[in-house]
Amino acid sequence: MNETPLWASESFWKKIAIWVTAGSFVILVILTMDSLSKTGAGSKRVPAYAVINKKIDYQFKTALHKSMPVIGDNEFLFGKEYSEEEARQLVDLGKKTTQTKNCMNCHTILGNGAYYAPDLTKAWLDQGWISGEMRENMMVKFLMDPANNARTFGSNRKMPNLAITEQEAKGIIAFLKWMSSIDTNGFPYNFKTIEAQE
Amino acid sequence: MIEPVALQDFFITFFSAALIILAGASYALLFAWSKVNSHFRIKIAALVSYAVLILSVAELTRAAHFQGYWLIISMAMAVGYFFAPIGIWHLCVKTHADQDLIKTKGGRR
Amino acid sequence: MNTSDLNGIIPKSNRLLDKARTYLDDFKAWVNLDSSNLSTGQQLAVKYFTVAVILFFAQLLFGMLAAIQFIYPGFLYEILDFNVNRMVHINAMIVWMLYGFIGSIYWLIEDESGTGIVGLKWANIAFWVLTGAVTLVVLVYLFIQIGPGKDSSLWFINEGREYIEAPRWADLGITAVMLVFFYNVVATFSKGQWSGIGGVLVLDLIALVGLYLAGMFYMTNITHEQYWWWWVIHLWVEATWEVLVGVIMAWSLMKLLGVRRKIVQTWLYIEVALMFGSGILGLGHHYFWIGMPEYWLSVGGFFSALEPIPLVAMVVHAVYDAGVHAFKTVNHPALAWVVAHAFGNFFGAGVWGFMHTLPQINMYTHGTQWSASHGHLSFFGAYATINIAFFYLAIQQWRGGVWMAAGAHHAWRWKWALGLLNAGVVGMTIALLIAGYEQSFIERAVEGSTWGGYFAAQNEPSFQRAMGWRLLFGGITLAGFILLVWDLLTIGKGETRKIPTINQS
Numbered sequence: 001m002n003e004t005p006l007w008a009s010e011s012f013w014k015k016i017a018i019w020v021t022a023g024s025f026v027i028l029v030i031l032t033m034d035s036l037s038k039t040g041a042g043s044k045r046v047p048a049y050a051v052i053n054k055k056i057d058y059q060f061k062t063a064l065h066k067s068m069p070v071i072g073d074n075e076f077l078f079g080k081e082y083s084e085e086e087a088r089q090l091v092d093l094g095k096k097t098t099q100t101k102n103c104m105n106c107h108t109i110l111g112n113g114a115y116y117a118p119d120l121t122k123a124w125l126d127q128g129w130i131s132g133e134m135r136e137n138m139m140v141k142f143l144m145d146p147a148n149n150a151r152t153f154g155s156n157r158k159m160p161n162l163a164i165t166e167q168e169a170k171g172i173i174a175f176l177k178w179m180s181s182i183d184t185n186g187f188p189y190n191f192k193t194i195e196a197q198e
Numbered sequence: 199m200i201e202p203v204a205l206q207d208f209f210i211t212f213f214s215a216a217l218i219i220l221a222g223a224s225y226a227l228l229f230a231w232s233k234v235n236s237h238f239r240i241k242i243a244a245l246v247s248y249a250v251l252i253l254s255v256a257e258l259t260r261a262a263h264f265q266g267y268w269l270i271i272s273m274a275m276a277v278g279y280f281f282a283p284i285g286i287w288h289l290c291v292k293t294h295a296d297q298d299l300i301k302t303k304g305g306r307r
Numbered sequence: 308m309n310t311s312d313l314n315g316i317i318p319k320s321n322r323l324l325d326k327a328r329t330y331l332d333d334f335k336a337w338v339n340l341d342s343s344n345l346s347t348g349q350q351l352a353v354k355y356f357t358v359a360v361i362l363f364f365a366q367l368l369f370g371m372l373a374a375i376q377f378i379y380p381g382f383l384y385e386i387l388d389f390n391v392n393r394m395v396h397i398n399a400m401i402v403w404m405l406y407g408f409i410g411s412i413y414w415l416i417e418d419e420s421g422t423g424i425v426g427l428k429w430a431n432i433a434f435w436v437l438t439g440a441v442t443l444v445v446l447v448y449l450f451i452q453i454g455p456g457k458d459s460s461l462w463f464i465n466e467g468r469e470y471i472e473a474p475r476w477a478d479l480g481i482t483a484v485m486l487v488f489f490y491n492v493v494a495t496f497s498k499g500q501w502s503g504i505g506g507v508l509v510l511d512l513i514a515l516v517g518l519y520l521a522g523m524f525y526m527t528n529i530t531h532e533q534y535w536w537w538w539v540i541h542l543w544v545e546a547t548w549e550v551l552v553g554v555i556m557a558w559s560l561m562k563l564l565g566v567r568r569k570i571v572q573t574w575l576y577i578e579v580a581l582m583f584g585s586g587i588l589g590l591g592h593h594y595f596w597i598g599m600p601e602y603w604l605s606v607g608g609f610f611s612a613l614e615p616i617p618l619v620a621m622v623v624h625a626v627y628d629a630g631v632h633a634f635k636t637v638n639h640p641a642l643a644w645v646v647a648h649a650f651g652n653f654f655g656a657g658v659w660g661f662m663h664t665l666p667q668i669n670m671y672t673h674g675t676q677w678s679a680s681h682g683h684l685s686f687f688g689a690y691a692t693i694n695i696a697f698f699y700l701a702i703q704q705w706r707g708g709v710w711m712a713a714g715a716h717h718a719w720r721w722k723w724a725l726g727l728l729n730a731g732v733v734g735m736t737i738a739l740l741i742a743g744y745e746q747s748f749i750e751r752a753v754e755g756s757t758w759g760g761y762f763a764a765q766n767e768p769s770f771q772r773a774m775g776w777r778l779l780f781g782g783i784t785l786a787g788f789i790l791l792v793w794d795l796l797t798i799g800k801g802e803t804r805k806i807p808t809i810n811q812s
Binding site: 199200201202203205208211212215216218219220222223226227229230231233234235258262263264267268270271274275278279282283286287289290291293294 | 574616
């Protein structure tokens, strides 16, 4: 019994375990408070929901080694200017719909989810929507009737009909537009937007 | 700030990262084994494993463009993976020190 | 459906029920297990194990369906779409592993505390409530699948958040059941005696339940929502679950190998320090790209580089034990699965994790088949293996403590089950690794992550081939599972040699 030095004893490691766990947790809590305060809707990294009234782009900044969202002039969604509260409600409907339709178990959102369908992080800016003018209409049609407006890119993988209403479709599009304005530390890398193409 | 891996360095990044862990483990394994069975060759093999680890860390540092404070990670891996197995070995020896001194009552079942 | 149909159905269903009862009785007679070999807590534990095995099967079945859809996208289109299959696949996995853990703890606390389970009646009710709730959730997943974009859908159908999709009513129900479980554990230790193992277990369970609460809230802000969502997922699987496995292993080492309590507990504390020390802030590697501040790149990168340290510690300790003490075991299959656990945990969590975790490379690998490759090997290696090992311990006791080591009958079954399951999972992992490498290269690096780039990568012949191999190895895994179940039901049947009692302190 006497041969066991302090640093190899049970009581020593019990204390270490408690201190390490508590210490890590306290640091995590502090970082959490800081992170949440820096990423509320309306912060520099996560714009206010009314950003859906603006033109959004995602451009590579050489000095930063990464792409950054660029918020431009007015570019109303569905031809309407939303107040912050109206925008929040619309984005909220869209966000909720992406959950209740279980989008995440085919798509990835901010890179998290399943890998059976494309990432939605910058879906609003994707070149697949051909041009800024056609985009909104194409997206609404696609969401409401994906089977007949399928965008399979030769893969034969079709999104199923998820009984999305027109209002829900508009909400999803608002959510996607808002999400594309979030500063994601340069993810996805080297992304070429619909704006860059025009 | 990070500089993502260049296209031509993809494979080497995965490879060197995997090799760090594998070499680290094989160094730990061989180090422990050399303590149980003090054979000269096992010690050499342990050191060779560690050399592989250092090379992999250097390669990863290059491929992943570590600079500034990111070099702390490279240092931590080079130093930490050298001393961790030694420390853990001593811990094993000391925690088991009185292993055979006391044999108390049998199992309840 | 008209009434005459209904009239025909009732006697028919009665006859079906009778038939089912006869089959069940025949099955019980064939299996021939004697529950009087088990304590009351252990009898509850084996109920949990039984459901765990059934859910394990569901995991494999729906995984197979999803794997087929990668190759034939029209398969079950608009009947059981990929998202449904994939959701059941991962939910069944999470839940069967939890069932395994809960069962293991009910199994060991009576022995560890030296008294019977306090509140056993409640524990039994909780088991049936939980199992009923899980069944209902799965039925809703399969037959209702999705709902309109309203709160009621989140409450009753699906929360749509990977791994914790269970609707909110089930969240509350699961929490209530967990509180009963928690009460059983705390009250049992309080009535009997506390130990280091008991203390770590209780604190870990508090964390486990508390973290689940963090995942119950709806938020419009996707960045905040994913922040809390990772608290649940990461701090479960990379911290609290690891410690739970540590507790189960610590007890098993004492019972099976006669390792002294003081040593086991010291090492449990060491493991807690290393696991939580690296794992809690290792959470940062999930915060690289979801909108969180840039310092998470450094925090996540640094602590991810530390996460293999506990695994290295295990390697050294294993060599020490093997070299210094020549251990004998009376349960070969359990020992073999523990060895599979050591390797699987090391490769799945350690090597596969570190290969794609640093932000400089994760920028490309995040959200690709890389994650699937890592997920398959690490969940199997870290958790499936240890649960299966415990199933073998349980069945040994259930059979009356019979010999399951050298010279046991039909040993080929567990050996082949072990081989097929491991080969299947490793094969899937390699196939997904190839797919992930190709996807991160073509879609992410070359094509810049557009939808066009995504499909270009998915259509590549090498990706398609990899998906074919994944399906094949999935089939091998399933074959291994079937053999495993057969072996668990029959191992030790007719064995007369008993195990010698092991001295421990």
